[in-house]
Structures are given as C-alpha cells and as structure tokens.
Amino acid sequence: MSNILIINGGKKFGHSNGQLNDTMTEVAESFLRDAGHDVKVVRADGDYDVKAEVQNFLWADSVIWQMPGWWMGAPWTVKKYIDDVFTEGHGSLYASDGRTRSDASKKYGSGGLIQGKTYMLSLTWNAPMEAFTDKEQFFHGVGVDGVYLPFHKANQFLGMEALPTFIANDVIKMPDVPRYIAEYRKHLGQIFA
Numbered sequence: 001m002s003n004i005l006i007i008n009g010g011k012k013f014g015h016s017n018g019q020l021n022d023t024m025t026e027v028a029e030s031f032l033r034d035a036g037h038d039v040k041v042v043r044a045d046g047d048y049d050v051k052a053e054v055q056n057f058l059w060a061d062s063v064i065w066q067m068p069g070w071w072m073g074a075p076w077t078v079k080k081y082i083d084d085v086f087t088e089g090h091g092s093l094y095a096s097d098g099r100t101r102s103d104a105s106k107k108y109g110s111g112g113l114i115q116g117k118t119y120m121l122s123l124t125w126n127a128p129m130e131a132f133t134d135k136e137q138f139f140h141g142v143g144v145d146g147v148y149l150p151f152h153k154a155n156q157f158l159g160m161e162a163l164p165t166f167i168a169n170d171v172i173k174m175p176d177v178p179r180y181i182a183e184y185r186k187h188l189g190q191i192f193a
C-alpha cells in the first residue's frame with residue numbers, strides 16, 4: 001500500500017466553478033482509501049505551508065495533479081504551488097539541474113532527488129478528445145501529454161516518473177459527470193488497485 005498526495009487545482013473563476021475538480025478529488029480520495037492507501041489532499045488555491053508541502057512530496061509515493069485546463073495548461077494557482085514548493089525543495093526534491101564539470105555524461109534535468117516516485121495528471125477540459133489527437137485539429141495530434149510537456153518535465157526534473165494521464169472532456173459543452181466518475185474509478189483501479 002502506498003502514500004498518495006492529491007493536489008486539487010479546482011478554483012471558482014470565470015466559467016469554472018471548481019465543483020467538478022472537487023468531485024474528482026473526492027472520487028480519487030475515497031477510491032484510494034478504500035483500496036487501502038494513505039491519502040492526503042491539498043488545495044493549490046489554499047493556505048498551504050510551503051515547507052509542509054515539501055515534506056508531503058517526500059512522504060508521497062505518488063502525486064495526483066487534479067486540475068482544469070485553463071488557457072491550454074495548468075491554472076496559475078497550480079503553477080504558483082509548483083514554483084513555491086519545488087523551489088523550496090532545492091536540496092531535498094532536487095539537487096541541481098544535473099550537470100557537473102567533473103562528469104560530462106550528467107545531463108540537464110538529471111539532478112532530481114525523488115527517483116522512484118510517480119505522478120499522474122487528472123484533467124478537466126472543455127475541448128473534446130479529437131482536438132488533441134486529430135492531426136487536422138487544434139493541437140495537431142500531439143496528444144494530451146504533448147500539450148502538458150513542460151508540466152511533465154517539471155515533475156520529471158525532481159526525478160519522478162509519469163503514470164498514464166486521465167482527462168474528462170467536453171466538461172462545459174456536454175458534461176457527463178457519472179461517466180467521468182466511472183471512467184476515473186476504472187483508470188485509478190488499473191493503476192493503484
């Protein structure tokens with residue numbers, strides 16, 4: 001059984017109410033607890049303690065980023081959380097950018113200190129799946145993970161490895177929350193059961 005940290009990036013702003021991200025956070029929390037894992041939840045838009053969050057990363061075996069797509073990526077509250085917590089983690093979450101004068105084989109991005117841990121993206125987007133996967137459409141077929149490349153790289157800079165991404169699509173145009181919940185529980189079961 002493992003320690004799982006869920007970072008809830010839900011926020012009420014503009015045409016986002018934050019309720020769907022709260023719901024998906026609760027779905028994961030109860031599913032993972034029922035499966036015997038230890039779960040902690042933190043709200044990115046909350047009053048978190050930066051040093052305690054570094055400790056949460058050291059505690060966690062896996063981190064789940066639950067967040068809406070805002071302007072093609074993570075909300076600023078989640079980016080702020082990363083800037084706050086990962087920067088504070090210098091010396092415990094990462095040592096350096098990985099390069100060293102004494103060994104030219106050590107490349108940029110190899111200085112993470114939390115190897116062996118994993119992270120997972122759980123996303124809510126109004127865009128349909130085809131917008132990511134179809135070469136003729138908006139993201140030219142790069143896929144969801146292609147759109148989130150810098151976000152993935154920030155996690156990998158610390159040494160963590162990606163788990164398969166989950167995405168709920170059409171969340172404003174045609175929301176189908178019972179389906180999102182069923183698909184998310186199945187996804188979690190395949191990874192964490």
Ligand SMILES: Cc1cc2nc3c(=O)[nH]c(=O)nc-3n(C[C@H](O)[C@H](O)[C@H](O)COP(=O)(O)OP(=O)(O)OC[C@H]3O[C@@H](n4cnc5c(N)ncnc54)[C@H](O)[C@@H]3O)c2cc1C
Nearest residue numbers: 014016017018019020021068069070071072124125126127
């Ligand atoms: C600044 C900004 C930028 C954005 N940029 C993008 C973008 O680049 N690409 C894109 O695709 N989208 C974009 N969006 C849309 C955004 O991704 C969605 O608004 C967000 O994902 C919805 O998540 P939420 O938690 O806020 O959902 P909510 O707004 O809370 O809910 C979404 C829908 O689900 C229903 N719902 C939620 N929870 C439940 C429940 N428990 N039971 C039943 N029904 C429920 C709500 O009634 C609503 O119909 C943007 C939104 C904002 C505010």
